[in-house]
Amino acid sequence: MSLAPRSLFAPASVLSRAEAQEIAQRVLRNSPAEETRVSINSGARADTRFALNQVTTSGENQDTQITITAYVGNRSASVNTNRLDEASLAAAAKQAHEIAKLVPPNPERMPELGAQTYPAFRERALDIPTPAERAAAAKIVTELARANDLVATGFIECRAGATALANSKGLFAYDASASVSMTATVRSPDGTGSGWACSDGNSFSELDPKQLAATAVQKAKDSRNPVAIEPGRYTAILEPTAVGNLVQLIPGAMQARAADEGRSFFSKPGGGNKIGLKVVDERVTLLTDPADSPSLSGGYDNDGMPLEKVVWIENGLVKNLNYDRYWAQKQNVPATRAGGGGFGGTRSLRMLGGSSSIADMIKSTERGVLVTRFWYIRGVDPRTILYTGLTRDGTFLVENGKVTRPIKNFRYNESPIFFLNNLEAVGGTMRINSSESASTGGAVFMPPIKVRDFNFTSLSDAV
Numbered sequence: 001m002s003l004a005p006r007s008l009f010a011p012a013s014v015l016s017r018a019e020a021q022e023i024a025q026r027v028l029r030n031s032p033a034e035e036t037r038v039s040i041n042s043g044a045r046a047d048t049r050f051a052l053n054q055v056t057t058s059g060e061n062q063d064t065q066i067t068i069t070a071y072v073g074n075r076s077a078s079v080n081t082n083r084l085d086e087a088s089l090a091a092a093a094k095q096a097h098e099i100a101k102l103v104p105p106n107p108e109r110m111p112e113l114g115a116q117t118y119p120a121f122r123e124r125a126l127d128i129p130t131p132a133e134r135a136a137a138a139k140i141v142t143e144l145a146r147a148n149d150l151v152a153t154g155f156i157e158c159r160a161g162a163t164a165l166a167n168s169k170g171l172f173a174y175d176a177s178a179s180v181s182m183t184a185t186v187r188s189p190d191g192t193g194s195g196w197a198c199s200d201g202n203s204f205s206e207l208d209p210k211q212l213a214a215t216a217v218q219k220a221k222d223s224r225n226p227v228a229i230e231p232g233r234y235t236a237i238l239e240p241t242a243v244g245n246l247v248q249l250i251p252g253a254m255q256a257r258a259a260d261e262g263r264s265f266f267s268k269p270g271g272g273n274k275i276g277l278k279v280v281d282e283r284v285t286l287l288t289d290p291a292d293s294p295s296l297s298g299g300y301d302n303d304g305m306p307l308e309k310v311v312w313i314e315n316g317l318v319k320n321l322n323y324d325r326y327w328a329q330k331q332n333v334p335a336t337r338a339g340g341g342g343f344g345g346t347r348s349l350r351m352l353g354g355s356s357s358i359a360d361m362i363k364s365t366e367r368g369v370l371v372t373r374f375w376y377i378r379g380v381d382p383r384t385i386l387y388t389g390l391t392r393d394g395t396f397l398v399e400n401g402k403v404t405r406p407i408k409n410f411r412y413n414e415s416p417i418f419f420l421n422n423l424e425a426v427g428g429t430m431r432i433n434s435s436e437s438a439s440t441g442g443a444v445f446m447p448p449i450k451v452r453d454f455n456f457t458s459l460s461d462a463v
Contacts, residue, residue: 013062014126015042015162017174023066023084024166030090033070033097035112036168041065043161048134051153053142058131070096071112074105110303110325112167118306121296126160126178129204134158141184141213150193150220152213154184158204165304173304177294179443180204181433184212185393186220187463193226193406194463195219196372196393198241198433200443202294219372219394226406228459229397235368235424236454237361237398244432244446245374246387246416247351250286251312253385256321260331265385265417266321274318280420282316285352288338292348292443301337308337353447354426361425361450363401369456370396370403374412386415390460409463410456418455425450 015023024038042064049057069078070093077099081092134156145152160178165171183198197215199207259266259273266274289309290298299307303325311319320336328335362370372394380386391409398404427448 013042013044014160014176015040015064015164017162017164020162020164020174021166021172023089024164024172026086027066027068027089027093028166028168030086031068031070031093031097031168033072033093033100033168035071036093036096037069037071037112038164038166039067039069040164040166041067041161042163043159044128045160046128046131046134046158048131048138048156049154050138050142053146053152055135055138058134060131066092068093068096070100071109072097072100074107074109075100075103076106076109077103108326110329112169113171113304115170116173116300116304116306118173118300119290119298121176124178124202124296126176127203128158128160128178129180133204137182137207137209140209141186141216144213144217145186145220148217148221150186150188150217152184152186152216154182156180156182165300167304171304173300173306174297175299176296178202179294180207182207182209182212183433184216186213186216188220188224190224191463193220193222193224194393195221195223200431200433202443222396222403223394223406226395226408227397228408231410231456231458233453233455235365235398235450235452236419236456237358237365237368237370237448237450238454239358239370239372239448240427240430240446241373241432242371242391243351243449244349244444245377245389246414247286247420247446248349248444249377249385249387250416251288251322251349253382254312254321256323256331256336257327259321260327263383265383266318273321275321277318278316279318280313280316280417281423283354283423283426284313284316284420285311286313287311287350287352288348289350290348292350292445294443305335305337310336310338348443348445350445351429351447353429356425356427356448356450358427358448361427361448362398362403364425365398365450366400368398368450369407369410369454370394370398380413381415384415385417386413388413388457390462391456392462409460411458411460412455413457414455419449419451419453422452422454423449424452 027038044062046060079092079096158180162176165173187194195216197212199212258264323336325335374389375392377389429447
Protein backbone atom coordinates (compact mmCIF):
# COMPACT_ATOMS: atom_id res chain seq x y z
CA MET A 1 0.00 0.00 0.00
CA SER A 2 1.28 3.45 -0.88
CA LEU A 3 1.10 6.21 1.70
CA ALA A 4 2.27 8.90 -0.74
CA PRO A 5 0.52 12.23 -0.01
CA ARG A 6 -1.88 13.95 -2.38
CA SER A 7 -3.25 17.43 -1.92
CA LEU A 8 -6.77 17.47 -0.49
CA PHE A 9 -7.29 21.23 -0.34
CA ALA A 10 -7.16 23.82 -3.07
CA PRO A 11 -3.92 25.85 -3.07
CA ALA A 12 -5.89 28.95 -2.01
CA SER A 13 -6.69 27.35 1.36
CA VAL A 14 -3.18 28.19 2.58
CA LEU A 15 -2.10 31.72 1.77
CA SER A 16 0.98 32.24 -0.33
CA ARG A 17 3.55 34.85 0.63
CA ALA A 18 2.18 37.26 -1.98
CA GLU A 19 -1.42 36.78 -0.82
CA ALA A 20 -0.51 37.31 2.84
CA GLN A 21 1.49 40.41 2.00
CA GLU A 22 -1.37 41.87 -0.04
CA ILE A 23 -3.82 41.37 2.87
CA ALA A 24 -1.37 42.95 5.32
CA GLN A 25 -0.88 45.98 3.09
CA ARG A 26 -4.63 46.52 2.81
CA VAL A 27 -4.93 46.49 6.61
CA LEU A 28 -2.02 48.88 7.11
CA ARG A 29 -3.22 51.47 4.61
CA ASN A 30 -6.69 51.46 6.19
CA SER A 31 -5.55 51.66 9.81
CA PRO A 32 -5.91 55.05 11.53
CA ALA A 33 -3.56 54.08 14.40
CA GLU A 34 -0.12 55.54 15.06
CA GLU A 35 1.36 52.07 14.71
CA THR A 36 -0.31 48.86 13.55
CA ARG A 37 0.62 45.19 13.62
CA VAL A 38 -1.05 42.56 11.45
CA SER A 39 -0.83 38.85 12.30
CA ILE A 40 -2.13 36.33 9.77
CA ASN A 41 -2.77 32.64 10.38
CA SER A 42 -3.93 30.59 7.41
CA GLY A 43 -4.32 26.85 7.67
CA ALA A 44 -5.87 23.60 6.54
CA ARG A 45 -6.43 20.62 8.82
CA ALA A 46 -7.66 17.08 8.22
CA ASP A 47 -8.17 14.27 10.71
CA THR A 48 -9.42 10.71 10.94
CA ARG A 49 -10.52 9.07 14.17
CA PHE A 50 -10.98 5.34 14.65
CA ALA A 51 -12.45 3.33 17.53
CA LEU A 52 -13.68 -0.22 18.13
CA ASN A 53 -11.55 -1.30 15.14
CA GLN A 54 -13.28 0.96 12.62
CA VAL A 55 -13.11 4.53 11.35
CA THR A 56 -15.64 6.67 13.20
CA THR A 57 -15.08 10.21 11.90
CA SER A 58 -13.19 12.01 9.17
CA GLY A 59 -13.02 15.78 9.17
CA GLU A 60 -11.53 18.68 7.28
CA ASN A 61 -11.45 22.41 7.91
CA GLN A 62 -9.66 25.48 6.67
CA ASP A 63 -9.62 29.07 7.81
CA THR A 64 -7.70 32.31 7.71
CA GLN A 65 -7.62 34.51 10.81
CA ILE A 66 -6.40 38.09 10.85
CA THR A 67 -5.41 39.79 14.12
CA ILE A 68 -5.07 43.57 13.89
CA THR A 69 -3.30 45.31 16.79
CA ALA A 70 -3.53 49.09 17.00
CA TYR A 71 -1.15 51.18 19.13
CA VAL A 72 -1.89 54.58 20.61
CA GLY A 73 1.23 55.55 22.52
CA ASN A 74 1.72 52.76 25.04
CA ARG A 75 -1.87 51.62 24.72
CA SER A 76 -2.87 48.77 22.43
CA ALA A 77 -5.85 46.64 21.50
CA SER A 78 -6.40 43.74 19.10
CA VAL A 79 -9.36 42.69 16.98
CA ASN A 80 -9.72 39.33 15.18
CA THR A 81 -11.55 38.70 11.93
CA ASN A 82 -11.72 36.06 9.21
CA ARG A 83 -13.42 38.35 6.70
CA LEU A 84 -10.83 39.36 4.12
CA ASP A 85 -12.65 41.99 2.05
CA GLU A 86 -11.30 45.52 2.28
CA ALA A 87 -14.33 46.98 4.06
CA SER A 88 -14.22 44.33 6.80
CA LEU A 89 -10.48 44.73 7.32
CA ALA A 90 -10.84 48.51 7.51
CA ALA A 91 -13.68 48.21 10.02
CA ALA A 92 -11.64 45.85 12.21
CA ALA A 93 -8.62 48.19 12.11
CA LYS A 94 -10.82 51.13 13.09
CA GLN A 95 -12.37 49.14 15.94
CA ALA A 96 -8.92 48.13 17.26
CA HIS A 97 -7.88 51.80 17.20
CA GLU A 98 -10.98 52.95 19.09
CA ILE A 99 -10.55 50.27 21.77
CA ALA A 100 -6.83 51.07 22.14
CA LYS A 101 -7.72 54.62 23.20
CA LEU A 102 -9.63 53.23 26.18
CA VAL A 103 -7.25 50.70 27.70
CA PRO A 104 -4.59 51.45 30.35
CA PRO A 105 -1.08 52.16 29.05
CA ASN A 106 1.51 49.39 29.13
CA PRO A 107 4.75 50.74 30.66
CA GLU A 108 6.68 47.76 29.31
CA ARG A 109 5.57 48.11 25.73
CA MET A 110 8.43 47.76 23.24
CA PRO A 111 8.39 49.63 19.92
CA GLU A 112 7.65 47.67 16.77
CA LEU A 113 10.64 46.30 14.87
CA GLY A 114 11.58 47.42 11.37
CA ALA A 115 12.32 45.11 8.44
CA GLN A 116 14.22 41.90 9.29
CA THR A 117 16.25 39.41 7.24
CA TYR A 118 14.95 35.83 7.22
CA PRO A 119 16.46 32.55 5.98
CA ALA A 120 15.43 31.24 2.59
CA PHE A 121 12.59 28.71 2.38
CA ARG A 122 13.38 25.02 2.50
CA GLU A 123 11.57 23.38 -0.38
CA ARG A 124 8.91 20.90 0.75
CA ALA A 125 5.36 20.14 -0.33
CA LEU A 126 2.53 21.07 2.06
CA ASP A 127 0.13 18.39 0.82
CA ILE A 128 -2.52 16.83 3.07
CA PRO A 129 -3.56 13.18 2.45
CA THR A 130 -7.05 12.25 1.29
CA PRO A 131 -9.65 10.64 3.57
CA ALA A 132 -9.08 7.32 1.77
CA GLU A 133 -5.34 7.43 2.47
CA ARG A 134 -5.91 8.23 6.12
CA ALA A 135 -8.47 5.41 6.37
CA ALA A 136 -5.99 3.00 4.79
CA ALA A 137 -3.41 3.88 7.46
CA ALA A 138 -5.99 3.39 10.21
CA LYS A 139 -6.96 0.02 8.71
CA ILE A 140 -3.42 -1.28 9.18
CA VAL A 141 -3.84 -0.77 12.94
CA THR A 142 -7.42 -2.00 13.25
CA GLU A 143 -6.82 -5.18 11.24
CA LEU A 144 -3.81 -6.20 13.30
CA ALA A 145 -5.72 -5.49 16.52
CA ARG A 146 -8.72 -7.52 15.33
CA ALA A 147 -6.46 -10.41 14.32
CA ASN A 148 -5.15 -10.51 17.89
CA ASP A 149 -8.60 -10.23 19.51
CA LEU A 150 -7.84 -6.68 20.63
CA VAL A 151 -9.60 -3.33 20.18
CA ALA A 152 -7.88 -0.34 18.59
CA THR A 153 -8.62 3.36 18.95
CA GLY A 154 -6.61 6.17 17.43
CA PHE A 155 -6.29 9.54 15.78
CA ILE A 156 -4.58 10.79 12.63
CA GLU A 157 -4.08 14.56 12.36
CA CYS A 158 -2.59 16.41 9.39
CA ARG A 159 -1.93 20.14 9.29
CA ALA A 160 -0.65 22.57 6.67
CA GLY A 161 -0.49 26.28 7.25
CA ALA A 162 1.10 29.64 6.77
CA THR A 163 1.64 32.58 9.12
CA ALA A 164 2.61 36.17 8.42
CA LEU A 165 3.47 39.21 10.52
CA ALA A 166 3.57 42.79 9.25
CA ASN A 167 3.66 46.25 10.78
CA SER A 168 3.63 49.91 9.87
CA LYS A 169 7.43 50.12 10.23
CA GLY A 170 8.06 47.95 7.19
CA LEU A 171 8.41 44.52 8.81
CA PHE A 172 6.99 41.56 6.90
CA ALA A 173 7.62 37.94 7.93
CA TYR A 174 6.12 34.86 6.31
CA ASP A 175 6.45 31.19 7.15
CA ALA A 176 4.76 27.94 6.20
CA SER A 177 4.80 24.46 7.71
CA ALA A 178 3.17 21.04 7.59
CA SER A 179 3.11 18.18 10.08
CA VAL A 180 1.34 14.86 10.58
CA SER A 181 0.74 12.71 13.62
CA MET A 182 -0.77 9.28 14.20
CA THR A 183 -1.44 7.71 17.60
CA ALA A 184 -3.12 4.45 18.57
CA THR A 185 -4.24 2.85 21.82
CA VAL A 186 -4.91 -0.89 21.65
CA ARG A 187 -6.70 -2.64 24.54
CA SER A 188 -7.75 -6.13 25.49
CA PRO A 189 -11.53 -6.75 25.48
CA ASP A 190 -11.50 -7.33 29.26
CA GLY A 191 -9.89 -3.90 29.75
CA THR A 192 -6.86 -5.19 31.67
CA GLY A 193 -4.25 -4.67 28.94
CA SER A 194 -3.43 -1.44 27.09
CA GLY A 195 -0.71 -0.51 24.63
CA TRP A 196 0.08 2.80 22.94
CA ALA A 197 2.33 3.95 20.11
CA CYS A 198 2.79 7.01 17.92
CA SER A 199 4.33 8.07 14.63
CA ASP A 200 5.11 11.69 13.72
CA GLY A 201 6.56 13.44 10.70
CA ASN A 202 6.52 16.47 8.43
CA SER A 203 4.69 14.59 5.67
CA PHE A 204 2.24 11.69 5.51
CA SER A 205 4.79 9.46 3.78
CA GLU A 206 6.97 9.64 6.92
CA LEU A 207 4.37 7.84 9.05
CA ASP A 208 4.93 4.17 9.79
CA PRO A 209 1.51 2.70 10.66
CA LYS A 210 2.81 -0.88 10.47
CA GLN A 211 5.42 -0.30 13.16
CA LEU A 212 2.94 1.72 15.19
CA ALA A 213 0.40 -1.11 15.03
CA ALA A 214 2.94 -3.77 15.94
CA THR A 215 4.17 -1.80 18.97
CA ALA A 216 0.71 -0.95 20.34
CA VAL A 217 -0.62 -4.49 19.82
CA GLN A 218 2.38 -6.13 21.49
CA LYS A 219 2.18 -3.80 24.48
CA ALA A 220 -1.55 -4.51 24.84
CA LYS A 221 -0.89 -8.26 24.85
CA ASP A 222 2.03 -7.98 27.27
CA SER A 223 0.23 -5.68 29.72
CA ARG A 224 -2.80 -7.91 30.41
CA ASN A 225 -3.66 -8.76 34.01
CA PRO A 226 -1.22 -6.42 35.76
CA VAL A 227 -0.20 -7.03 39.35
CA ALA A 228 0.24 -4.44 42.07
CA ILE A 229 3.64 -3.71 43.56
CA GLU A 230 4.45 -1.35 46.40
CA PRO A 231 4.91 2.32 45.52
CA GLY A 232 8.32 3.77 46.23
CA ARG A 233 11.51 4.93 44.62
CA TYR A 234 12.51 2.67 41.75
CA THR A 235 15.03 2.57 38.99
CA ALA A 236 12.93 3.70 36.01
CA ILE A 237 13.46 3.08 32.31
CA LEU A 238 11.53 5.79 30.49
CA GLU A 239 10.70 5.38 26.81
CA PRO A 240 11.20 8.52 24.65
CA THR A 241 7.58 9.72 24.92
CA ALA A 242 7.69 9.45 28.71
CA VAL A 243 10.93 11.43 28.73
CA GLY A 244 9.38 14.10 26.53
CA ASN A 245 6.25 14.30 28.68
CA LEU A 246 8.37 15.71 31.51
CA VAL A 247 11.59 17.11 29.98
CA GLN A 248 9.50 19.46 27.80
CA LEU A 249 8.45 21.17 31.02
CA ILE A 250 11.98 22.49 31.63
CA PRO A 251 12.21 25.19 28.90
CA GLY A 252 8.85 26.58 29.97
CA ALA A 253 10.46 27.36 33.34
CA MET A 254 13.48 29.10 31.77
CA GLN A 255 12.07 32.63 31.59
CA ALA A 256 14.88 35.01 32.51
CA ARG A 257 12.67 37.55 34.26
CA ALA A 258 11.21 34.98 36.65
CA ALA A 259 14.73 33.73 37.38
CA ASP A 260 16.18 37.19 37.92
CA GLU A 261 13.27 38.16 40.19
CA GLY A 262 13.71 35.08 42.39
CA ARG A 263 10.54 33.26 41.28
CA SER A 264 12.01 30.28 39.45
CA PHE A 265 14.05 27.11 39.81
CA PHE A 266 16.62 28.98 37.75
CA SER A 267 16.90 31.74 40.37
CA LYS A 268 20.28 31.74 42.10
CA PRO A 269 20.22 31.77 45.90
CA GLY A 270 21.18 35.23 47.07
CA GLY A 271 20.20 36.87 43.78
CA GLY A 272 20.71 36.52 40.06
CA ASN A 273 20.17 33.42 37.96
CA LYS A 274 21.84 30.06 37.33
CA ILE A 275 23.41 30.72 33.94
CA GLY A 276 26.77 28.93 34.04
CA LEU A 277 25.78 26.64 36.89
CA LYS A 278 25.39 22.86 36.70
CA VAL A 279 21.78 21.79 37.29
CA VAL A 280 21.61 18.26 35.81
CA ASP A 281 23.86 15.37 34.79
CA GLU A 282 26.64 16.32 32.38
CA ARG A 283 25.19 13.98 29.75
CA VAL A 284 22.19 16.28 29.34
CA THR A 285 22.10 18.83 26.52
CA LEU A 286 18.78 20.48 25.69
CA LEU A 287 18.32 22.80 22.72
CA THR A 288 15.88 24.32 20.25
CA ASP A 289 16.90 24.54 16.61
CA PRO A 290 14.93 25.96 13.66
CA ALA A 291 16.47 23.17 11.55
CA ASP A 292 14.39 20.67 13.56
CA SER A 293 11.17 22.60 13.02
CA PRO A 294 8.39 21.71 10.55
CA SER A 295 8.77 25.33 9.44
CA LEU A 296 10.01 26.00 5.90
CA SER A 297 12.05 29.05 6.91
CA GLY A 298 12.87 28.43 10.55
CA GLY A 299 10.15 30.64 11.97
CA TYR A 300 10.06 33.98 13.76
CA ASP A 301 9.11 35.08 17.25
CA ASN A 302 6.11 37.10 18.43
CA ASP A 303 7.79 40.37 17.44
CA GLY A 304 9.05 39.16 14.07
CA MET A 305 12.68 38.37 14.94
CA PRO A 306 13.98 35.30 13.05
CA LEU A 307 14.45 32.34 15.36
CA GLU A 308 17.93 31.07 16.12
CA LYS A 309 19.39 27.88 17.53
CA VAL A 310 19.48 28.18 21.32
CA VAL A 311 21.24 25.71 23.61
CA TRP A 312 19.44 25.94 26.95
CA ILE A 313 21.43 23.34 28.89
CA GLU A 314 24.79 22.05 27.67
CA ASN A 315 26.57 19.16 29.38
CA GLY A 316 24.47 19.81 32.45
CA LEU A 317 25.21 23.57 32.62
CA VAL A 318 22.63 26.32 32.12
CA LYS A 319 23.77 28.14 28.97
CA ASN A 320 20.83 30.45 28.24
CA LEU A 321 17.56 31.71 29.66
CA ASN A 322 14.71 33.17 27.62
CA TYR A 323 15.01 36.99 27.57
CA ASP A 324 12.11 38.80 25.93
CA ARG A 325 12.87 42.20 24.38
CA TYR A 326 11.74 44.24 27.39
CA TRP A 327 13.67 42.25 29.99
CA ALA A 328 16.73 42.01 27.75
CA GLN A 329 16.81 45.79 27.39
CA LYS A 330 16.37 46.24 31.13
CA GLN A 331 19.20 43.80 31.86
CA ASN A 332 21.37 45.11 28.99
CA VAL A 333 21.68 41.73 27.27
CA PRO A 334 20.58 40.49 23.82
CA ALA A 335 17.03 39.23 23.48
CA THR A 336 16.68 35.47 23.01
CA ARG A 337 15.43 34.64 19.53
CA ALA A 338 13.50 31.57 20.57
CA GLY A 339 9.94 32.84 20.70
CA GLY A 340 7.75 33.68 23.67
CA GLY A 341 6.00 31.49 26.20
CA GLY A 342 7.01 27.92 27.02
CA PHE A 343 9.89 27.24 24.71
CA GLY A 344 7.49 29.21 22.54
CA GLY A 345 7.53 29.80 18.84
CA THR A 346 10.49 27.49 18.32
CA ARG A 347 8.28 24.56 17.33
CA SER A 348 11.11 22.24 18.26
CA LEU A 349 12.91 20.77 21.23
CA ARG A 350 15.76 18.27 21.25
CA MET A 351 17.57 16.41 24.00
CA LEU A 352 20.80 14.94 22.71
CA GLY A 353 21.08 11.19 23.06
CA GLY A 354 23.59 8.50 23.86
CA SER A 355 24.36 4.95 22.76
CA SER A 356 22.36 2.75 25.16
CA SER A 357 19.33 0.86 23.86
CA ILE A 358 16.23 0.11 25.91
CA ALA A 359 17.25 -3.57 25.76
CA ASP A 360 20.65 -2.63 27.25
CA MET A 361 18.96 -0.65 30.00
CA ILE A 362 16.71 -3.59 30.87
CA LYS A 363 19.64 -6.04 30.93
CA SER A 364 21.54 -3.83 33.36
CA THR A 365 18.62 -3.41 35.79
CA GLU A 366 18.29 -5.64 38.85
CA ARG A 367 14.83 -4.31 39.74
CA GLY A 368 13.00 -1.42 38.15
CA VAL A 369 9.99 -0.14 36.24
CA LEU A 370 9.64 0.28 32.47
CA VAL A 371 7.31 3.19 31.54
CA THR A 372 5.65 3.74 28.14
CA ARG A 373 4.31 7.22 28.81
CA PHE A 374 2.76 9.60 31.36
CA TRP A 375 -0.57 11.42 31.32
CA TYR A 376 -2.78 13.74 33.40
CA ILE A 377 0.33 15.78 34.21
CA ARG A 378 -0.25 18.63 36.65
CA GLY A 379 2.06 21.14 38.33
CA VAL A 380 2.88 20.87 42.03
CA ASP A 381 5.78 23.27 42.72
CA PRO A 382 7.12 25.65 40.03
CA ARG A 383 10.20 26.44 42.13
CA THR A 384 11.43 22.87 41.65
CA ILE A 385 9.54 22.09 38.39
CA LEU A 386 7.76 19.35 40.37
CA TYR A 387 4.84 17.62 38.66
CA THR A 388 2.45 14.80 39.38
CA GLY A 389 0.71 12.44 36.98
CA LEU A 390 0.10 8.79 36.11
CA THR A 391 1.80 6.10 34.09
CA ARG A 392 -0.27 4.69 31.24
CA ASP A 393 -0.60 2.10 28.44
CA GLY A 394 2.10 -0.35 29.39
CA THR A 395 3.97 -0.30 32.70
CA PHE A 396 6.20 -3.28 33.44
CA LEU A 397 8.38 -4.71 36.20
CA VAL A 398 12.00 -5.42 35.37
CA GLU A 399 13.80 -8.06 37.44
CA ASN A 400 17.31 -9.45 36.99
CA GLY A 401 17.71 -7.96 33.54
CA LYS A 402 14.34 -9.05 32.14
CA VAL A 403 10.80 -7.69 31.84
CA THR A 404 8.94 -10.16 34.07
CA ARG A 405 5.34 -8.95 34.37
CA PRO A 406 2.92 -6.08 33.75
CA ILE A 407 2.19 -3.97 36.81
CA LYS A 408 -0.61 -1.62 37.82
CA ASN A 409 -0.10 2.01 37.02
CA PHE A 410 1.48 4.46 39.45
CA ARG A 411 0.97 8.06 40.38
CA TYR A 412 4.30 9.86 40.57
CA ASN A 413 5.58 13.10 42.12
CA GLU A 414 8.72 13.98 40.24
CA SER A 415 10.71 16.80 38.68
CA PRO A 416 12.65 16.39 35.42
CA ILE A 417 15.46 18.25 37.17
CA PHE A 418 15.53 15.60 39.89
CA PHE A 419 15.61 12.56 37.64
CA LEU A 420 18.08 14.13 35.20
CA ASN A 421 20.44 14.35 38.18
CA ASN A 422 19.94 10.60 38.72
CA LEU A 423 20.73 9.60 35.17
CA GLU A 424 22.26 6.17 34.59
CA ALA A 425 21.94 5.65 30.82
CA VAL A 426 20.84 7.54 27.71
CA GLY A 427 19.69 6.08 24.39
CA GLY A 428 19.43 7.40 20.85
CA THR A 429 17.19 10.38 20.16
CA MET A 430 13.99 9.91 18.14
CA ARG A 431 11.02 12.06 17.15
CA ILE A 432 8.06 11.69 19.51
CA ASN A 433 4.44 12.77 19.43
CA SER A 434 4.65 16.36 20.65
CA SER A 435 0.92 16.64 21.38
CA GLU A 436 1.45 14.17 24.24
CA SER A 437 3.46 16.80 26.09
CA ALA A 438 3.64 20.47 26.86
CA SER A 439 4.26 21.70 23.38
CA THR A 440 1.78 22.42 20.59
CA GLY A 441 2.36 21.33 17.07
CA GLY A 442 6.15 21.12 17.18
CA ALA A 443 8.86 18.62 16.37
CA VAL A 444 10.22 17.08 19.56
CA PHE A 445 13.18 14.70 19.74
CA MET A 446 13.90 12.69 22.89
CA PRO A 447 15.97 9.65 23.89
CA PRO A 448 14.99 6.82 26.22
CA ILE A 449 16.72 7.13 29.57
CA LYS A 450 17.38 5.08 32.68
CA VAL A 451 17.26 6.88 36.04
CA ARG A 452 17.49 5.83 39.65
CA ASP A 453 15.13 6.67 42.52
CA PHE A 454 12.14 7.77 40.42
CA ASN A 455 9.41 8.67 42.91
CA PHE A 456 6.27 6.54 42.38
CA THR A 457 4.01 7.63 45.22
CA SER A 458 0.81 5.55 44.95
CA LEU A 459 -1.06 2.98 42.88
CA SER A 460 -3.70 3.75 40.25
CA ASP A 461 -6.37 1.40 38.93
CA ALA A 462 -6.47 3.26 35.61
CA VAL A 463 -5.29 1.08 32.69
